[in-house]
Amino acid sequence: xxxxxxxxxxxxxGTAPVALxxxxxxxxxxxxxxLIGPSGSGKSTLLSVLGVARIPSAGQLLxxxxxxxxxxxxxxxGLRSQLxxxxxxxxxxxxQRVVVSVLSGLxxxxxxxxxxxxxxxxxxxDVQLVRGLLTKLDMEQCLWRSVETLSGGQRQRVAIARAxxxxxxxLLVDEPLSALDPTTAELxxxxxxxxxxxxxxxxxxxxxxxxxxxxxxxxxIGLRAGKIMFDLPATSVSDKMIEELYRGHEAExxx
Ligand code: ADP
Ligand code: MG
Numbered sequence: 001x002x003x004x005x006x007x008x009x010x011x012x013x014g015t016a017p018v019a020l021x022x023x024x025x026x027x028x029x030x031x032x033x034x035l036i037g038p039s040g041s042g043k044s045t046l047l048s049v050l051g052v053a054r055i056p057s058a059g060q061l062l063x064x065x066x067x068x069x070x071x072x073x074x075x076x077x078g079l080r081s082q083l084x085x086x087x088x089x090x091x092x093x094x095x096q097r098v099v100v101s102v103l104s105g106l107x108x109x110x111x112x113x114x115x116x117x118x119x120x121x122x123x124x125x126d127v128q129l130v131r132g133l134l135t136k137l138d139m140e141q142c143l144w145r146s147v148e149t150l151s152g153g154q155r156q157r158v159a160i161a162r163a164x165x166x167x168x169x170x171l172l173v174d175e176p177l178s179a180l181d182p183t184t185a186e187l188x189x190x191x192x193x194x195x196x197x198x199x200x201x202x203x204x205x206x207x208x209x210x211x212x213x214x215x216x217x218x219x220x221i222g223l224r225a226g227k228i229m230f231d232l233p234a235t236s237v238s239d240k241m242i243e244e245l246y247r248g249h250e251a252e253x254x255x
Contacts (some may be wrong), residue, residue, distance in 0.1 A: 001064055001082050001169040003027040003050055003202065008059035010226075019045040029169070029203055032193060034213035034234070035206040036242075037223035038249035043206040044088055046223065048232065050204060051085030052076070067249055077190040081108050084166035088206075089173040090159040091121045093201050094148035098139075101147055102130045103163035107144050128222050131159040136191045138184065152179040159187055171203040177207055185209055187220050189216050204246050208254045 004026040010019045020042045022216055027033060032191055033041045035116040048054040052068050056164065060067050061094065063079045071079070094102050100119060103126055107115045118126060121186045127143075134140045137157045142150060147158065163171050175176065189209070195217050196203040213220055214234045222229040222237070222245045229245050246253055 001079075001202065002029055002062075003170060004062040004251060005046070005049060006048075006060045008049055008056040008061065010054065011050065011057045020049070020056075020224050023223075023226070024059075025221060025228070025230055025231060027170075027204065030197070030200050030202055031219065032203040032217050033205070033221060034217040035204060035220045035221050035223065036210060036213055036245065037209065037229070038246055038252055040225075041223040043223055045226075046124065047085065047172045047174050047204065047206060048061040048087075050081050050170075052080050053085055054078050066241070082162050082169045082172050084168045086163040086171070086173040086176060088160055088178075090155075090162075092145070092147045092155055092158060096133070096147050098142045098145055098147060098150070098158055100125055102161045102165050103135060105162035109167045119195070129165065130161065131222075133164050133195075136195075137188055139160055153181070153184065156180060157184075157188060160192055164192065168201065171196055173203070173205045175206050175208070177209055177212070178254070182209075185254075186212055193217065199233060208252055210253055211255065 006024050007022045009021050012019055035046065043194050044218055049056055055069055068079045070077050099122055099245060103118050103122055131140060131143055134143055137160060139154060139157045142154055147155060156176060156212060163173055177189060189212050214237060218234055220234050220237050221231045224245055230241055
């Protein structure tokens, strides 16, 4: 799906600083983009605007050249169902089994009956689908475990698998690697990027693993204090630009 924001600003009200300030970007239908920048720079806010989860205070979101917030609710839901937003700290239901948690990524496109049935006993084909995704993320052994028994890094991979299960045209994934060790982070970002490419999905992924972002994603958008500092092909992003982007926040860069 074609996605764009035009001059979007977001303020959270009160004395909060402006979270996004006149941000404009356009994303092609199958484009893959990394969103980087220090904490508080507006990455999560931008992802929530793109995910039709937050109305901009000013400016416009455009999905397929339409402003979803101007549409009747049925049409709005139709557009929303083309997007999967994976929030920064996904609150997975603790008692749920991993297989069910991953399958819930599919629920918006399935019937209520399917949703209820899969909570009780997932169909064999769906279990296979989840097993395949978990295997890629080195998590196959967790298929039948309940979420509450998993480590932070394992939960994060369940959230990644859930995004991969979603039958959508655009994935918006907020810091999916923050709890992962460098080797697992590289594996998981590679898997996510390849999966999206195979399914011709657009992908916007925020992260602090700068080297991985440069290696795995073709376009990088750098945000700082709610503004776009650069929006460039990964190969054009210099060390100096990264240094300036993270000035005063160097410790936040992850390897
Ligand atoms: P990032 O994801 O890059 O860390 P955020 O989008 O979370 O940045 O935050 C951008 C700015 O908006 C920060 O100054 C942050 O403190 C502020 N902010 C984020 N969420 C809220 C909120 N719910 N209420 C008030 N201010 C918020
Ligand atoms: Mg954030």
